Amino acid sequence: MLTRAAIIIFVLASLRRVSSKFPPTQQYPYQQELDHGGHATLYWNYDDTYITMELHVKSTGWIGLGISPTGTMKGADIYVGWVKDGRGIITDRHGVGNEFPPLDKVQNVELLLAKEGEGGWTVLKFRRTIDTCIDDDLQITRTTMQFIYAWAKEDPVGNELKPSDKHTFKGKRDINLLGHLNVEKTAFPPGEQHQKFRVTSGGVTLPPQETFYFCRLVPMPDVSEKHHIVRIEAVIQSGNEALVHHMVINQCAHPLPAGALVNQSGECYSSTAPIDHANCVQPLFVWDQGNAANQFPTEVGFPFGEAGDPKYLLLEIHFDNHEKHAGIVDDSGLLITYTSQLRKYDAGMFSTGHLMSELTMIIPPGAPSFPIGGYCSQKCITDSLEASNMEEIRVMAVMSHTNDLGENVTLHHYRGEDELPYLTNDLSDDFNKRLHFLQEEVVIKPGDTLRAICKYNSMDQDKFTYGDKEMCVVYAFYYPRTKLSVCQTQPTIKAMTDILLKYGVNSRYLRPRPTAFSDQNWKMIVDSSEGKNVDQILNEQTWNETMISMLSEQLSSSRVMHICSSGSTRIATFMDALVVTNPYVPSPKVCNVTINVTLHGEAPRLAAYPGFILIHLAIIYFVL
Known part of the structure; x- marks a missing residue:
């Protein structure tokens, strides 16, 4: 039984931050930069049956997408596609270990559009059912999944991917594809006025250690009456995206205990922490690399400002400094939006x-x-x-x-x-x-x-x-x-x-x-x-x-x-x-619902032609 999910994405990228030459082909409610350098961005949308994804990559090589129960090639549901000689190609594969992934017997990914442009950019737009109910495929769930990305410098030599077509880099990214509140249910009410305050690290210098839990005690806005928090989102210092693993913001008991250090910071769970965690145990918000902003439903807000409400917050940031670099300064944190126009709940x-x-x-x-x-x-x-x-x-x-x-x-x-x-x-x-x-x-x-x-x-x-x-x-x-x-x-x-x-x-x-x-x-x-x-x-x-x-x-x-x-x-x-x-x-x-998909299509035109299903099956037969 599958107990874990991860997404594997193979992309070609360079080492500097860049911008895609192509805007997305439609308006997408969700998007995520994959590699922290701007070389690859994933846009997506979904309904009850299908998920549509559009991948923009600084690459003229092959690109792949898959879901893995282990975060590795083993057991992964993998999709690999590229553009070659004006044709878009996509294949549905599965991982059998740290080796070349063979084709699935049933192809369940539909290539909607494929094109390349100036600057070496490739765009692949495709869709699949959220759950194909086929053994070689894995279900996309409403939980956070790990994205592991890698890239190759060139397309396959022939018309098919071969074991010799190796990637040249790989990394990880977590994204929650389906676990989002309905956009309409969370829209700001017309005319609602907002204020914002930031809760950040204040510019912490990271120690040269792999894992570091940083804590800072900060006051909430000084208001004399009840207000509602309606949105909380991350603000990550540019260039440090890969270092910030997750953030937790806890409410602290009021009044603060003796010895609490307001606006001070230190290592969590240690003698240098600004306050004992036992006094700040109730989470207000949690962010990690797989989460978008938290925007409460239109009629709901998180209250503060009344007698008895917490007046202080403890920000906890988990830094992952795998290379143990010294001297990195970070001022990441959270941006909190609130209003004095109280909501119903x-x-x-x-x-x-x-x-x-x-x-x-x-x-x-x-x-x-x-x-x-x-x-x-x-x-x-x-x-x-x-x-x-x-x-x-x-x-x-x-x-x-x-x-x-x-x-x-x-x-x-x-x-x-x-x-x-x-x-x-x-x-x-x-x-x-x-x-x-x-x-x-x-x-x-x-x-x-x-x-x-x-x-x-x-x-x-x-x-x-x-x-x-x-x-x-x-x-x-x-x-x-x-x-x-x-x-x-x-x-x-x-x-x-x-x-x-x-x-x-x-x-x-x-x-x-x-x-x-x-x-x-x-x-x-x-x-x-x-x-x-x-x-x-x-x-x-x-x-x-x-x-x-x-x-x-x-x-x-x-x-x-x-x-x-x-x-x-x-x-x-x-x-x-x-x-x-x-x-x-x-x-x-x-x-x-089953998608029977082409392996080959013309780029940048739509590459799924239902009238050619028999041809597609024949292609799959000869490939297998």
Whole structure:
């Protein structure tokens, strides 16, 4: 089963920033520069069935596009095209490893236009169905996908791509092709007046290290009455596009704790951070290379300016400086648009999933898909809605977050004994900290339950991984706003100790008072009868498929501690594990649309001719 998605794009480019000699052939709502240098730009549009893409490349060589479950050639759904002797050519292929990709038996990409122009530019316009339902093809999903690009200097020598037609460069780019709010639903209301403020790094000098988490504490605009934030977008310093991996902007508790350094910056999660992250845990917005701007629906705005609203923001930027260059100065950040003309609804955000804990989140080594989850109980949802005198809320976007081992996050939705369709089932290769807009808003009512299940691949690990390295959280962005902020669970300490007793740990050293576990982990808790800590004892076990399955079942059925935070009130309760009576079964795919495509066409004319399908099939037959 495919669990991750990536896009592979092969392009020819140079090393300096350039501009295409061709404007796009139509107006596109979405576009993305691929290589950070202006050598390749992708424009696209889509409907319920098809996605149309137009690729502009500083190249007179071949160009290809594909979707990969691994971010490599292996298992990729690849499209390769070029313009030669006035003819546009496109082929549908699949990757079988780090080698030449063979042709698919069924060609499912339609070349609409192909042309070359002065300055060495090539334009290919093509379309495919979002899901072809064919084994060699992969579905384009509403999640962020990795774009990996490369280029060759020339077209194939003959009329067909051969193993000798090598690319000369490759790189990566993340884009969310389908996960966008409807443009009409998010348009600014006529006559709405706006103001803007920037939250940037202030000109940080990056250290010569591969990964750097930078934090800056900044005040929100000083307003005396309620305002609405209606749009948030990235402002990336020119030339640093490849360095800025993602940005998170969190709201901070008010008043600030002693020692907080307003307008100061430092390395996140360290002694130089301007504020303890524990005081700024509620995200307002998340941006990464795969996300466009966040523009709220026309009737919705994120409120600030009232008594009790946050007055400070913590900007966190994750820099990826793979080459460890020294002396790079960056002033990237976010541009926030707001208005004093209040909209109908306030937006809000709450988190669900597994509480952050080194003691209760444990992942054994050698597991291909180890599930860990947490949920938001029907009582917490009901109490929050009733306290706000609301009959329902509407979730418009979600953001999933795990760390290195996370491969899939699903947000389940239950009403009574029935499970409803998933809010999200994120199968992308690198979905973390990405804001995904739902195709349709999901209504949450009193009595509903939400459950996040994260799956982790620890096949390349030889030791246990704990909650200091991994996490499982889903943030739900919704309206109208309630006071609900945190709704998460974790196994109780007693449940965890009962489980670990089954794996060779002496009981005398696992039953201190619960407070004795504060700020501890299994590496600190020593079983003196063995002279080893709990982590060492666990890692001495042989974690085969049976053991891993048993541990998974014990964790998922354990009694839990549930945290429901609403405003300044934080309620902890203990309850039995969630039991699902009628699980959701997705409807089978309906596949009744297939594109039978030419391999060759005249450029720059349209290159799909339905009347020549038999000729096309003959060409495919002889090529194969």
